[in-house]
Amino acid sequence: MSATTASPTAPTLLPPPAVGTLPVLLAQQQARSAVLRREDATARAARLQRLHDWITRNREAIQQALYQDFRKPATETDVTEIYATQAEISHALKHLRQWMAPRRVGVPLALLGTRSWVQYEPKGVALIIAPWNYPFYLAVGPLASALAAGNCCVLKPSEMTPGVSALLARLVGEVFEPAEVSVVEGGKDVATELLSLPFDHIFFTGSPQVGKVVMRAAAEHLASVTLELGGKSPAVVDATANLRDAAEKIVWGKCVNAGQTCVAPDYLLVHESVRDALVAEIRGVLARFYQPEGGSVSESASLARIVNGHHFQRVARLLEDAQRRGATVAVGGSVDQTQCFIEPTVLLDVPLDSAVMQEEIFGPLLPVCTFSTLMEAADFINARPRPLALYLFSGHDENQRYLLGRVPAGGACINETLVHLGHPELPFGGSGNSGIGRAHGHYGFVAFSNEKAVLRQRIGATGIKFFYPPYTPKVRHMVDMLLKYLG
Ligand code: NAD
Numbered sequence: 001m002s003a004t005t006a007s008p009t010a011p012t013l014l015p016p017p018a019v020g021t022l023p024v025l026l027a028q029q030q031a032r033s034a035v036l037r038r039e040d041a042t043a044r045a046a047r048l049q050r051l052h053d054w055i056t057r058n059r060e061a062i063q064q065a066l067y068q069d070f071r072k073p074a075t076e077t078d079v080t081e082i083y084a085t086q087a088e089i090s091h092a093l094k095h096l097r098q099w100m101a102p103r104r105v106g107v108p109l110a111l112l113g114t115r116s117w118v119q120y121e122p123k124g125v126a127l128i129i130a131p132w133n134y135p136f137y138l139a140v141g142p143l144a145s146a147l148a149a150g151n152c153c154v155l156k157p158s159e160m161t162p163g164v165s166a167l168l169a170r171l172v173g174e175v176f177e178p179a180e181v182s183v184v185e186g187g188k189d190v191a192t193e194l195l196s197l198p199f200d201h202i203f204f205t206g207s208p209q210v211g212k213v214v215m216r217a218a219a220e221h222l223a224s225v226t227l228e229l230g231g232k233s234p235a236v237v238d239a240t241a242n243l244r245d246a247a248e249k250i251v252w253g254k255c256v257n258a259g260q261t262c263v264a265p266d267y268l269l270v271h272e273s274v275r276d277a278l279v280a281e282i283r284g285v286l287a288r289f290y291q292p293e294g295g296s297v298s299e300s301a302s303l304a305r306i307v308n309g310h311h312f313q314r315v316a317r318l319l320e321d322a323q324r325r326g327a328t329v330a331v332g333g334s335v336d337q338t339q340c341f342i343e344p345t346v347l348l349d350v351p352l353d354s355a356v357m358q359e360e361i362f363g364p365l366l367p368v369c370t371f372s373t374l375m376e377a378a379d380f381i382n383a384r385p386r387p388l389a390l391y392l393f394s395g396h397d398e399n400q401r402y403l404l405g406r407v408p409a410g411g412a413c414i415n416e417t418l419v420h421l422g423h424p425e426l427p428f429g430g431s432g433n434s435g436i437g438r439a440h441g442h443y444g445f446v447a448f449s450n451e452k453a454v455l456r457q458r459i460g461a462t463g464i465k466f467f468y469p470p471y472t473p474k475v476r477h478m479v480d481m482l483l484k485y486l487g
Helices: 021-036 041-057 059-070 073-098 135-148 162-175 189-195 209-223 243-259 272-288 310-325 374-382 397-406 443-447 464-467 473-486
Strands: 103-105 115-122 127-129 151-154 180-182 200-206 224-228 235-237 265-271 328-331 345-348 365-371 389-393 411-414 449-456
Touching: 021 127, 021 151, 021 180, 041 059, 041 073, 041 135, 041 265, 059 073, 059 162, 073 243, 073 272, 073 443, 127 135, 127 189, 135 162, 135 200, 135 374, 162 180, 189 209, 189 243, 189 443, 200 209, 209 272, 235 243, 235 310, 235 374, 235 443, 243 265, 243 272, 243 389, 265 272, 265 374, 272 328, 272 345, 272 464, 310 365, 365 374, 374 397, 397 411, 443 449, 464 473
Parallel strands: 127 151, 127 200, 151 180, 200 224, 235 265, 235 389, 265 365, 345 365, 389 411
Antiparallel strands: 103 115, 115 449, 328 345
């Protein structure tokens, strides 16, 4: 792959599905889901293993599709798309039996003599709608959870990354029967048609705006939803932080995938006493990462491009608007429309009403704001919609506890960025504007499962029968005892 190849001349998507075919597909999957419901862990594991093996065999094709869509460096694809997906599948394979096993629960005194457990059953047929920014991982990761939980599944990839969309269609066509898993390619129209159908669960990853559309559509069928949304995730750097270390982690978190990461540190909140020192460190890190031999950052083969002209314009406008309102560029600042290239850019003195501080950036721009007390930093974040991720760089335990205890967020990292999402034992998801529900590992399995509550009673005399009508004085006495001793 040549680093100079111009980005996206995309292959065409499959033609949109013919009118009326999607309800037929859903009906086929609904019929098939009755079979999957009865399968044991071995059958589910076989399906997951086929998925894992396909990815191993097609590593290069995955790299090429991502490179073609937005010049994502192969190394980034290996780590953030292939490894991340395979780790999710391997974790499910390792724990599937344990996840599927009924979970015994205790017996309260009032129900003595009974036995109870939670039985996990598949929801049925799931719809997964994926975004373009990690177009492979954010499609196949949820698919692995859906399959681990025993569901059939329709997957709609993003139309913005047609290379990966076509690859996903091939993957699914080669590995699964259409009645078990199907890819339906297309954009908003196709998504709208899919959303009009009565799926049992909708797993959506994308913007908060479209998340609302999805939730409204789900309400029509009372389908359950997982909404993995975005927003502005702050990185707070206090005066006790190791600035060199913080700068490396912030630059990596901001620039991997060219900043098009839902949990990228969106803006910096840095203690006023260390702002300039931190910016100097960031400048050094950017040069080491993207200009190791001098030259222009745009020549770096380690930096992806903005996904398309529309998003390039959007990010370029954020930069222009900030500068017009008085922000200054401390590092970077160049853009090249012909390559959908935006240089990693640090902005100082950014007015809070500028678009870059109002909207999710989703590109390699880093506005830097300052605070004088940690309370001020917490209030600043809490005055805005709830972030998907909160990052704190601090060498001080008390400061770490303070911020974690005061700022609600979907997830948090202390002295790190992004990697909490790679921990399979941690739930991943948002809060409020950044999402509803949880993904990954066991949490992903549960998202696609119905937790059926089962109580088994003895036959014959049971404690409950003391409370049956007619409500004689004896029954009322028993009720009084119940409230007095067990209520
Ligand atoms: P998007 O909301 O524009 O699109 C996501 C999906 O929804 C695509 O498949 C698209 O075809 C479909 N879609 C678009 N308009 C629709 C409509 N009106 N009705 C139904 N479906 C529609 O999001 P995007 O631009 O692909 O992704 C970027 C956003 O996703 C950012 O906000 C980012 O933070 C968020 N995101 C969140 C996570 C997470 O895990 N929380 C991960 C990645 C991206």
